[in-house]
Amino acid sequence: MPDHQTTFLPEPLTEPLPPHSGSETSRAAAEYIEPMAKSLKAQVYRYILKCGTDGATDHEIRDALGLKDNTARPRRRDLVIEELVEDSGVKRPPDPSKPDKPTATVWVAVERP
Numbered sequence: 068m069p070d071h072q073t074t075f076l077p078e079p080l081t082e083p084l085p086p087h088s089g090s091e092t093s094r095a096a097a098e099y100i101e102p103m104a105k106s107l108k109a110q111v112y113r114y115i116l117k118c119g120t121d122g123a124t125d126h127e128i129r130d131a132l133g134l135k136d137n138t139a140r141p142r143r144r145d146l147v148i149e150e151l152v153e154d155s156g157v158k159r160p161p162d163p164s165k166p167d168k169p170t171a172t173v174w175v176a177v178e179r180p
Contacts, residue, residue, distance in 0.1 A: 107134070108142040115143075115152055116176045124171035126161035143174060153177050 110132055115123055123131070129139040146152035158170035 107138060108145055111139060111142040112146055112151060112176070115146070115174055118175070120155075120175060122155045122157065122173040122175035124159065124161050124173055126171060128174075147174075151177055 111128055114128055114131055118127075125136070125140050125143060128134070128143060129136055132139060134142075143152060147154075152174050155173045155175040157173040159173055160166045160168050161171040162168060
C-alpha cells in the first residue's frame with residue numbers, strides 16, 4: 068500500500084485558471100480559488116487514493132475534507148480530466164442514513180504502473 072503522505076502527484080495538477088462559465092461572477096470565483104486549486108486538488112487526490120478500491124463519492128470527499136460542493140466537485144472533475152481518477156462503475160447512496168435517495172458515483176484513483 069502506498070504511503071499517501073508522500074505519494075507522487077503527477078503533473079499537471081493545475082491549469083492556468085480553474086474552469087468558469089465566462090460570466091463576471093464565475094471568472095471572479097475562478098480567480099479567487101486559483102491560488103488554492105492545486106493544493107485542494109492534491110487533497111482530493113490523496114483522499115481518493117486513501118479510500119483505495121472502496122473509492123469515494125463527491126459527498127464523501129466534501130465531508131471528509133470539510134469542503135463545499137462547489138470546491139470539492141470541480142477539483143475531482145479536474146482529476147478525471149487529467150485521467151488520475153475515474154468512475155468505478157459503482158453507485159451508492161450519498162447519505163447512508165437515507166438509502167432510498169438517488170445514488171452517487173463512486174470515484175477511484177486510476178491504477179498507475
